[in-house]
Amino acid sequence: MLPPGDDWSLVDVGESDTTVYRRGEVFAKCCGPSGVAELAAERDRVEWLAGTGIPGARVVDWLESSSDGACLLTSAVAGVPGGALPPSSYERAMRGFGVVLRELHALTDCPFERPLASVIDVAADVVRRDAVNPDFLTDEWRLLKPSELLDQVVAESPYVESVLEPVVCHGDACLPNVFFDPQTLEVTGLIDLGRLGISDRYTDLALAAIQLHDEWSADPAPFFEAYGLSEPDSRRLEFFRLLDPLTWG
Numbered sequence: 001m002l003p004p005g006d007d008w009s010l011v012d013v014g015e016s017d018t019t020v021y022r023r024g025e026v027f028a029k030c031c032g033p034s035g036v037a038e039l040a041a042e043r044d045r046v047e048w049l050a051g052t053g054i055p056g057a058r059v060v061d062w063l064e065s066s067s068d069g070a071c072l073l074t075s076a077v078a079g080v081p082g083g084a085l086p087p088s089s090y091e092r093a094m095r096g097f098g099v100v101l102r103e104l105h106a107l108t109d110c111p112f113e114r115p116l117a118s119v120i121d122v123a124a125d126v127v128r129r130d131a132v133n134p135d136f137l138t139d140e141w142r143l144l145k146p147s148e149l150l151d152q153v154v155a156e157s158p159y160v161e162s163v164l165e166p167v168v169c170h171g172d173a174c175l176p177n178v179f180f181d182p183q184t185l186e187v188t189g190l191i192d193l194g195r196l197g198i199s200d201r202y203t204d205l206a207l208a209a210i211q212l213h214d215e216w217s218a219d220p221a222p223f224f225e226a227y228g229l230s231e232p233d234s235r236r237l238e239f240f241r242l243l244d245p246l247t248w249g
């Protein structure tokens, strides 16, 4: 579906068959008929987060048609995405990122769940369809078959279940989805909330930490310090790092 009216400029064609447009202070995330349920789920999460005090966008409008699909219109989040910050900002931005995840993870009464078993089911489906994107894998992982990577995840999951710490997670806590005030380096908003829900806190910590390492070549220590974790569990960092790339496709 296209957003209503003229003057929209194309921003991004996303991983999950959605297209994002901008017009002034409004973003439109649009999908075809097969994507409506997923986009409606994102709309509900944007609405929920807006009532919590954690910064994010507001839902401006929702348009749906049975033949064309849907469009989610949201308010533009101020600031710049994490991926666009200069290196001189990294240290303070890591702290801002740690603080906002600590606050998000402290929220209660979230109606959305993302149980580990369901995420592993998604990964199993992506692997079965041979749809794993090799660009998301490390050189080391690319030496193995996706089914072998999935076997590793399944083998490690009893450990993760045994220490599970369910909190409200963003679910795709990568730098382009976190906006910062370029002066204060506090977080101005979280976007792309399709996977927000209750899951183990390391869902977010693993993705955030690997992004800081890969994109910023940064030691994530200030991030973990601001989050309030002195000794991160490396087994869970590894686990969620490997699980995530198997869930897209």
Ligand SMILES: Nc1ncnc2c1ncn2[C@@H]1O[C@H](COP(=O)(O)OP(=O)(O)OP(=O)(O)O)[C@@H](O)[C@H]1O
Residues within 6 Å of the ligand: 011, 012, 013, 014, 015, 016, 018, 019, 020, 027, 029, 057, 074, 075, 076, 077, 078, 081, 176, 177, 191, 192, 193
């Ligand atoms: N409300 C918003 N405020 C500011 N920027 C936004 C907003 N919504 C979307 N964007 C911009 O559009 C880009 C794509 O949006 P979003 O991440 O929601 O889409 P996506 O389809 O999930 O994309 P991807 O798969 O690349 O993550 C974002 O990275 C961001 O730059």
Ligand SMILES: [Mg+2]
Residues within 6 Å of the ligand: 176, 177, 192
């Ligand atoms: Mg995104």
